[in-house]
Amino acid sequence: MGIARAEASDLGHDFIDAEHLLLGILRDKGSAGTVVLRSVGEDPEKVRKKILKLMPEPKRSSQAGQLPFTRRAKTVLQLALEEAEALGHEHVGTGH
Numbered sequence: 430m431g432i433a434r435a436e437a438s439d440l441g442h443d444f445i446d447a448e449h450l451l452l453g454i455l456r457d458k459g460s461a462g463t464v465v466l467r468s469v470g471e472d473p474e475k476v477r478k479k480i481l482k483l484m485p486e487p488k489r490s491s492q493a494g495q496l497p498f499t500r501r502a503k504t505v506l507q508l509a510l511e512e513a514e515a516l517g518h519e520h521v522g523t524g525h
Contacts, residue, residue: 432456437496441487447501448480454523455480461524 432453437445454462455477463473498506509525518525 433502434496440481440484442485443496444499445496445502446499447505448484450502450505452477452480457523461522 430453433445433449436452436456437443437449440449442449451462454460455466455473457463458473466473466476506521509521512525513519513521516525
């Protein structure tokens with residue numbers, strides 16, 4: 430979550446969206462997401478660059494403190510939690 434927050438902040442966004450979560454996963458070379466991408470012949474850095482091209486321009490407001498999650502990011506996190514619970518896992522990780 431901290432890396433997703435850093436991604437949003439680095440991009441000048443005043444929110445955390447689903448793309449920020451994915452960018453955070455891609456930044457971690459050992460995450461389940463990057464491992465899966467490499468296993469199917471994709472380069473995580475190329476995927477990251479494609480996502481960055483699709484991101485909106487910075488819309489930073491005067492908001493200080495924690496960045497809010499968008500509805501899409503909340504949905505992603507809820508689905509990850511449900512997947513972890515379905516698998517009997519006690520934590521939610523990048524693989525979920």
